[in-house]
Amino acid sequence: MTGVRVRGLTRRFGTRAVLDRLDLTLAPGSFTALLGRSGSGKTTLLRTLAGLDAVTEGALVEVPRPTTVVFQEPRLLPWAKVWQNVALGLAGDDARARASAALSEVGLGRHLDAWPLTLSGGEAQRVALARALVRAPRLLLLDEPFAALDALTRIRMHALVLELWRAHGPAVLLVTHDVDEAISLADRVLVLDAGRIAVDVEIDLPRPRDAANPTRAGLRRHFLETLGVKDLVA
Amino acid sequence: MSQSIALAAPDVPVRRSWQIPLRLRRLISPLVLVLAWEAASHLGVISPRTIAAPSVIMASAWDLTVTGELPENLLVSLARVAVGFAIGVSAGIVLAVLSGLSRLGEEILDAPLQMLRTLPFLALVPLFILWFGIGELPKVALVTLGAMFPVYLNLFAGIRGVDPKLIETAQVFGLSRLALIRRVILPGALPQLLVGLRYALGVSWLSLVVAEQINASAGIGHLINDARDFLRTDVIVVGLMVYALLGLGADALVRALEQRTLRWRPSLVSGARA
Numbered sequence: 001m002t003g004v005r006v007r008g009l010t011r012r013f014g015t016r017a018v019l020d021r022l023d024l025t026l027a028p029g030s031f032t033a034l035l036g037r038s039g040s041g042k043t044t045l046l047r048t049l050a051g052l053d054a055v056t057e058g059a060l061v062e063v064p065r066p067t068t069v070v071f072q073e074p075r076l077l078p079w080a081k082v083w084q085n086v087a088l089g090l091a092g093d094d095a096r097a098r099a100s101a102a103l104s105e106v107g108l109g110r111h112l113d114a115w116p117l118t119l120s121g122g123e124a125q126r127v128a129l130a131r132a133l134v135r136a137p138r139l140l141l142l143d144e145p146f147a148a149l150d151a152l153t154r155i156r157m158h159a160l161v162l163e164l165w166r167a168h169g170p171a172v173l174l175v176t177h178d179v180d181e182a183i184s185l186a187d188r189v190l191v192l193d194a195g196r197i198a199v200d201v202e203i204d205l206p207r208p209r210d211a212a213n214p215t216r217a218g219l220r221r222h223f224l225e226t227l228g229v230k231d232l233v234a
Numbered sequence: 235m236s237q238s239i240a241l242a243a244p245d246v247p248v249r250r251s252w253q254i255p256l257r258l259r260r261l262i263s264p265l266v267l268v269l270a271w272e273a274a275s276h277l278g279v280i281s282p283r284t285i286a287a288p289s290v291i292m293a294s295a296w297d298l299t300v301t302g303e304l305p306e307n308l309l310v311s312l313a314r315v316a317v318g319f320a321i322g323v324s325a326g327i328v329l330a331v332l333s334g335l336s337r338l339g340e341e342i343l344d345a346p347l348q349m350l351r352t353l354p355f356l357a358l359v360p361l362f363i364l365w366f367g368i369g370e371l372p373k374v375a376l377v378t379l380g381a382m383f384p385v386y387l388n389l390f391a392g393i394r395g396v397d398p399k400l401i402e403t404a405q406v407f408g409l410s411r412l413a414l415i416r417r418v419i420l421p422g423a424l425p426q427l428l429v430g431l432r433y434a435l436g437v438s439w440l441s442l443v444v445a446e447q448i449n450a451s452a453g454i455g456h457l458i459n460d461a462r463d464f465l466r467t468d469v470i471v472v473g474l475m476v477y478a479l480l481g482l483g484a485d486a487l488v489r490a491l492e493q494r495t496l497r498w499r500p501s502l503v504s505g506a507r508a
């Protein structure tokens with residue numbers, strides 16, 4: 001089993017290098033969170049890993065197949081029913097059955113024939129999660145998938161993602177703005193800054209992780225400092 | 235200081251008892267007009283050479299129908315529109331798909347089509363007569379041309395307007411180029427195509443009316459021209475009514491198509507259309 005291996009990845013927009021000789025290794029089955037300021041290049045890195053951005057300048061990018069993505073917005077095809085969205089691109093006669101199983105896993109087993117535009121934001125994002133999972137990915141890329149959800153739905157989604165990760169065991173790379181989300185979900189937290197992985201910390205705390213845990217509070221302060229907001233939080 | 239706010243009193247009597255449903259009320263003024271027209275005709279205020287009385291028009295409509303004259307000519311006109319429309323729409327779709335999906339196609343096709351589009355195509359009639367004579371060909375060709383441009387322009391815009399994020403997503407999930415076109419791009423462009431079809435129908439109809447003025451020996455236009463020579467205003471009005479009814483019918487057809495193919499749209503999904 002291979003994980004992710006990136007060596008010397010540079011991505012320029014114009015003359016500015018958003019990613020600057022970036023190195024990254026992700027172990028198979030690991031859960032990693034990627035933090036970074038807005039515009040630091042997190043989405044750019046994810047797009048490269050998803051194969052949506054041509055790799056240039058002699059970089060090495062090794063990604064396991066299949067790799068799937070959940071974006072910040074659900075990005076469902078509005079003219080296809082929910083199950084058809086999940087089964088998008090699946091070959092074989094059992095596509096509907098597999099889509100149905102994946103939808104049951106995210107708690108939407110009864111919405112198979114619904115139109116996407118009738119779903120709530122949280123439901124639509126769970127469909128997107130089912131669509132990413134039905135392909136049994138070995139790498140699951142999550143680009144701020146919970147950012148647009150309300151706080152309660154977000155907590156449920158955290159639990160769901162952890163459960164699915166344990167059940168299926170893909171390597172997960174979760175991009176987030178939320179330091180607390182990163183600490184409570186991931187085994188490893190990275191901070192992207194100036195085009196490189198500037199901070200790389202293993203989180204060795206048992207789940208579920210208590211917010212009052214002193215180790216956790218220290219980590220939180222550390223990440224916020226590296227993100228440049230230490231003066232704003234007392 | 236008074237805090238009381240006058241809420242709409244629920245027991246204000248609403249006088250509904252004498253009210254006629256809106257649909258029927260809307261029919262009142264046209265009905266009055268027709269009655270006035272009928273009366274004016276009988277009193278000799280409006281001469282039949284200007285326009286025939288409504289009762290006379292209805293009688294001729296009946297006569298023309300039972301003698302088979304109207305159905306026969308109607309079929310000829312319908313065939314012209316159907317053939318021209320089918321060719322025009324097909325051509326518009328093919329051209330739009332070619333130039334919508336490939337840069338090369340756009341470079342080759344779009345510029346000449348955009349130039350032709352600016353031409354008021356009805357002005358091509360003299361040229362068409364020179365090229366195609368005065369038979370069926372120039373009439374069908376005019377309808378074809380009229381139908382093609384709205385379809386081309388709208389579908390092209392629709393294809394280019396498909397959300398790039400959806401296209402990207404389909405790529406992540408491994409859709410082949412063909413599947414991408416079939417499952418994402420064409421459904422995404424469909425609403426715009428239907429708009430184009432609506433326009434195309436309207437323009438086809440107009441083209442037919444104009445084309446049938448060209449020395450037609452059959453068709454609704456022929457019926458009207460003949461009637462003009464015999465000062466039969468009643469028959470002329472029957473012809474106009476048939477044109478109007480056909481236009482309405484065609485529009486209803488596209489509406490039905492829209493309802494079927496755009497089921498997923500929120501306004502239709504939620505059943506918000508009362």
Ligand SMILES: Nc1ncnc2c1ncn2[C@@H]1O[C@H](COP(=O)(O)OP(=O)(O)OP(=O)(O)O)[C@@H](O)[C@H]1O
Nearest residue numbers: 013014018036037038039040041042043044045177
């Ligand atoms: N297609 C593009 N063309 C030009 N510049 C781009 C393009 N895509 C991204 N950029 C630039 O690259 C930088 C990084 O963008 P990216 O979307 O990766 O940031 P991000 O870390 O995901 O930010 P956020 O947290 O706000 O989503 C930004 O400054 C952005 O303006």
Ligand SMILES: [Mg+2]
Nearest residue numbers: 042043044143
């Ligand atoms: Mg981003």
